[in-house]
Amino acid sequence: MKAKPLVGIYALTSCSGCQVTLLGLEEKFLQLTEITEIKYFPLIKERLYDGRVDVAFIEGTVIRKEEIETLRDIRKKAKILVALGTCATFGGIASIRDFEDKAKVMTCVYPNPLFLDSVHNVRGLDCYVKVDYALRGCPIVGEEFVRFTTDLVLGKKPVVVEEPVCVECRRNKNICFLLKKKQCLGPLIYGGCNSICINEGRPCYGCRGPMKEANLDALMRLFKRYGIPFSSIRNSLTVFAGTSKRYRRGVLR
Amino acid sequence: MNREIELDHITKIEGHANLYVKVTHGKIKKVELRVVEGARYFEGLLLNRDATDAHYIASRICGVCSQAHVVGALHAIEKALGCKSTPQTEVLRELLLLGDILESHVLHLYFLALPDYYAYSSALEFANSDPKILRAALVLKQTFNRIERVLGGREVHAVTPVVGGFSKLPTQEEINGLVKDLKKVEKMVLQVPGLIGSLDLPKFSRPCEHIAISRSNGSMFFGDEIKAMRNGKVFSIEEYKRNINEYVDFTTTSKEALFLGQSFMTSALSRLNIHYAKLSPVAKKLVAGSKVKFPNDSPFANNFAQAIELVEFYYRALKLLEGLKIKQEKPIPVKPRAGHGVSATEVPRGILFHEYELNKSGSIKKCNIITPTSQNLHNIEEDVHAFLPTILDKHEAAIKLELEKLIRAYDPCISCSTHFLSLKLDRE
Incomplete structure (x- = not known):
């Protein structure tokens, strides 16, 4: 350039x-x-x-x-x-x-x-x-x-983070919300935020959107096992990137 | 003489707005401030959502005053849920809000308003002509941003405030650090009113109604009563709807509002007009040494009022920070229940109302948000109406600049004012 x-x-x-x-x-x-x-x-x-x-x-x-x-x-x-x-x-x-x-x-x-x-x-x-x-x-x-x-x-090709929030979150030594059986979208979501919300004591709301490889079904199964109601999962999936195709299957029942 | 004046996508304000003025035979026939920002239906977006998420979503109404929406939503939701937060939480919330107001005032005064008076296209031009001014703006912004970052986790769309308290508290060292940072900029803060007060403001005034929070629980920013300056009426915030009527004007995507059928102003100027006597001696001295007096009927004085607030709130923030001994406390747990809550908050541009009605599962059944800018829109139009004849003999470009100065003096926040939901909800 x-x-x-x-x-x-x-x-x-x-x-x-x-x-x-x-x-x-x-x-x-x-x-x-x-x-x-x-x-x-x-x-x-x-x-x-x-x-x-x-x-x-x-x-x-x-x-x-x-x-x-x-x-x-x-x-x-x-x-x-x-x-x-x-x-x-x-x-x-x-x-x-x-x-x-x-x-x-x-x-x-x-x-x-x-x-x-x-x-x-x-x-x-x-x-x-x-x-x-x-x-x-x-x-x-x-x-x-x-x-x-x-x-x-x-003139370099910009590098955009292609790892989920969890990678940064582990690096920051936070205690995992999922291990506490709480709802957190970290595994699905593009990192690059340095896991700011989890560092500050709140679960990931998914504002950076779902990754290409996001395994939504697996996380949904986990939430179900934790007894988190579907309405609550739907609410958190739709706050930021509800129209993303990668979320659709999880949100629209 | 017939002419039409159009200001298309006015710059140096938050969001997108146009001004349209029609003059026929030297008479002003039409003044329309058209908000052309798309409607995002925030009150609709909040429906059926969990009460504990309200502040998180409402924060996205505006990136300039996000903390204001966070604090306003939390107070109203906590009222509805019957949750009383701790004194420490309230102090931290006030500090978060102070950080927001101080930062927003610096942004407005230096980056949005000041270039007009130097005939600059942007504040970045100070880098060549007067680097001290740009330096002051950046240092002040940085310092006040840090308050928001330490307390809220970040300066835009805070992370830590939650219903019942904070998800993470600042450490005592961080608080002490803020005190140190603030003390470093004291001289700079005290110079702001001198700079803003020395500007050659257009000579224009028009008496209008002003409202501000007059009685509050603890902090002057979180009110339970509102006072109107001229009318003298004092009303409880629970009755806000009976006094402030919002209506939809079909030429804009914003709602506008009237106080008992009249246009009115809510702003830094309104706060000073009503509370001038309560100012600290330092701030009073700065006013006494300037050409601007309060109460003041000129909307242009809002710039100076913001500069005085910068001083007043700077000392308020410093005092609160110095008195803080952080106690480790967890957010107060809340149980879902049906309820109703209204909050009124003094925010950078005036009073912000948040109202929520919850059903028994604790989700939002109905809500209403009135921002300062939507309350001020009608008043801006009336000011344009009164101001324009005094400048009509100037060149087109000069008229436009003067009108822009007037609109910018209000520091309008357009994203904030375009959030209304639906006609259906209005009729309810």
């Missing part, structure tokens, strides 16, 4: 938490602004630039239909498109509604024209355009962003 790649930080419907995490990098973020040129970042910058970028980071996902056009437009302008966070990768928290009663949603929809403007299912960006990389997490892990961007600038 050339000396100073042009970067755009875009947002569709989201909470801005991933962008706030970027700003929370403080000094490191300033250093990133020295090795890249941030052309577009409306959270903190006027929108004076409308041209091409080398890397587009997009937080959030499509909720309003018009956002599909915005997304396609960004795709056209960007050499590399990176989904920033869980919403952009899988649909995230807003996809919970896809598992609620659709008929009920429709009766709410009719009298309000705004609802008609919403997409039917909340999905990740890859449902609409080609996504080159995904930085997972709700919110993203700042250090991972720094590593990723630095790799891109250096």
Whole structure:
């Protein structure tokens, strides 16, 4: 990649938490602004630039239909498109509604024209355009962003963690929730978060989404043996990445 | 003269919003602040979920004020479950909230508002012209972030707060470390009101109603009564719905709200307008030495009010941290039960309401969340209405900048205001 790649930080419907995490990098973020040129970042910058970028980071996902056009437009302008966070990768928290009663949603929809403007299912960006990389997490892990961007600038192929949360969790010497017969999604989920929730005394909620090799059935059997009710399992599977195909079998009965 | 002014996707605010103004024969015919963020239906997402998960999901309403939603949801849920948390938990929650407010104020003042007054595209331009300002912003943000990180596990979408307490407590060393960190930035904090107070603000004021929490249990941030400044009315938070009416405007995805049929403001400015007399001597002295006086009718004074709060809350956080002797305690266990709970919390942008109704298995049957920004939207429109005639003779670009300054002064948080569920739920 050339000396100073042009970067755009875009947002569709989201909470801005991933962008706030970027700003929370403080000094490191300033250093990133020295090795890249941030052309577009409306959270903190006027929108004076409308041209091409080398890397587009997009937080959030499509909720309003018009956002599909915005997304396609960004795709056209960007050499590399990176989904920033869980919403952009899988649909995230807003996809919970896809598992609620659709008929009920429709009766709410009719009298309000705004609802008609919403997409039917909340999905990740890859449902609409080609996504080159995904930085997972709700919110993203700042250090991972720094590593990723630095790799891109250096012309290296960025390495994304392909191990489940459990690997990092063991390394951090936490006591396993599953051994305590408690519900934890660690074995299914992409690591890279340094098992932050378990370090802080809470089970994994799966915000980084299920791994390719995730053995959902085995974990479901284990939960069943522990006497954890299905409603509780369903709730935790649908918080963040319910629309992921890898979860579907577990969630939809 | 007929003209239309459109501000498309206003920058340097949280989320996506447009402003549309129509002027016919020099008269303002229409002012619409259109929120174009997609509706994520948070109150719908929370339905049927376990009460103990509410704060975790509600946190995702907003990444700027996530701790505020966490604390607000926990208080309301605990009321519904009949769980009384320990004094230590309450102190830690207040500190988490203080970290959030302090950090959010720094973000707003330095990164979102200040560039307007220097004609910069972004605060990053200070790196060349005035690196001291950028340095102060980053150091302050970092320090206040650390409060959130130590208490909540991370600065956005905290991990440790749970119903009944904390899943993990900070160590005494970490608390002592925070005290040390805070003490290092005292001088920097005290300089903020001077910087913000020296800005050449547009001369505009419009008297409007202000509301703030007036009586509270222990902390000034967690209230049980709310006061209206002009009207003088004081009401219990349980009656919030009777006083603050939310309605759906079909031009935006956000709900708007009225206080007894009038537009109103809830913000740092509202808090100072109502509680000015209770400020610490240090903060009062800083106000006395500035051109801004409280009570104040100019929405632009909200920037200065945030700067004063930065000082006031900085000392509050320091005092709480210095008084903390961490006792190891586990979260209070809760049993599922039917119940109802309302909370009101003073958060960076004003009062945040959370209300939950639980069924007997402890899952959420109904909920309602009113954020400060949705309460303020109507007032912003009325301010634009009153402010625009005073600047109408300027160039288009200048008018737009002035209008943006006005909107940014409110520090609107658009993600927060676009979470409403359904018309069906409203009618219930």
